[in-house]
Amino acid sequence: xxxxxxWISFDTNIYIxxxxxxxxxxxxxxxxxxxxxxxxxxxxxxxxxxxNNLHPNEVHELFGxxxxxxxxxxxxxxxxxxxxxxxxxxxGCKLGDAAVxxxxxxxxxxxxxxxxxxFLAEIPNLPFRVLKATAALEEMDRFR
Amino acid sequence: MxxxxxxxxxxxxxxxxxxxARQENLIQKLVDLNYRRGLKxxxxxxxxxxxxxxxxxxxxxxxxxxxxxxxxxxxxxxxLR
Numbered sequence: 001x002x003x004x005x006x007w008i009s010f011d012t013n014i015y016i017x018x019x020x021x022x023x024x025x026x027x028x029x030x031x032x033x034x035x036x037x038x039x040x041x042x043x044x045x046x047x048x049x050x051x052n053n054l055h056p057n058e059v060h061e062l063f064g065x066x067x068x069x070x071x072x073x074x075x076x077x078x079x080x081x082x083x084x085x086x087x088x089x090x091x092g093c094k095l096g097d098a099a100v101x102x103x104x105x106x107x108x109x110x111x112x113x114x115x116x117x118x119f120l121a122e123i124p125n126l127p128f129r130v131l132k133a134t135a136a137l138e139e140m141d142r143f144r
Numbered sequence: 145m146x147x148x149x150x151x152x153x154x155x156x157x158x159x160x161x162x163x164x165a166r167q168e169n170l171i172q173k174l175v176d177l178n179y180r181r182g183l184k185x186x187x188x189x190x191x192x193x194x195x196x197x198x199x200x201x202x203x204x205x206x207x208x209x210x211x212x213x214x215x216x217x218x219x220x221x222x223x224l225r
Contacts, residue, residue, distance in 0.1 A: 017207075052218060053210070061189075065179055099218075
């Protein structure tokens with residue numbers, strides 16, 4: 001299995017740095033450009049964070065663009081289970097990070113792309129790996 | 145305009161004669177190109193808005209701090225109410 005075969009998720013920072021074309025994180029913009037090559041799962045927590053970080057018309061446009069890849073981008077508006085959130089809180093996550101982790105575990109997503117080097121770094125036995133955008137692109141190029 | 149329509153018709157006829165894998169490849173390329181153009185246009189729109197709001201030169205730390213704040217607010221709204 002490669003990064004092209006499994007459902008993965010982008011952390012909110014990937015979308016934000018990518019859409020801003022932030023020069024500190026050029027890999028985020030490239031990942032966003034190449035989103036159609038991947039299978040990307042977008043859980044409620046990330047969607048709502050995007051809604052809070054962007055203007056409504058910008059979110060509408062962004063999701064309109066994503067809709068060009070109906071088989072590649074899966075949007076889930078459902079809340080995740082409290083029991084899973086509590087599990088990650090007990091492991092040391094803040095509520096928000098626990099919600100993201102719970103969404104991923106619930107859906108069996110095994111890869112999260114994030115630029116936040118502290119995100120879940122100290123949580124043992126995560127059911128998914130956390131990759132930076134550059135590492136994800138390297139993996140994409142290796143298997144392409 | 146009529147000439148252009150005619151050329152489009154001719155082009156479509158030619159594409160329709162291609163094998164389906166080649167047609168699908170062309171359609172996918174069109175989807176990708178349009179997506180990238182749209183994304184670029186949206187990026188520019190958002191960058192202009194950030195410039196207007198004086199947020200374009202926010203530091204990485206400021207952005208991460210704001211993202212972390214929003215994460216907690218959203219999660220609290222969904223799960224603590």
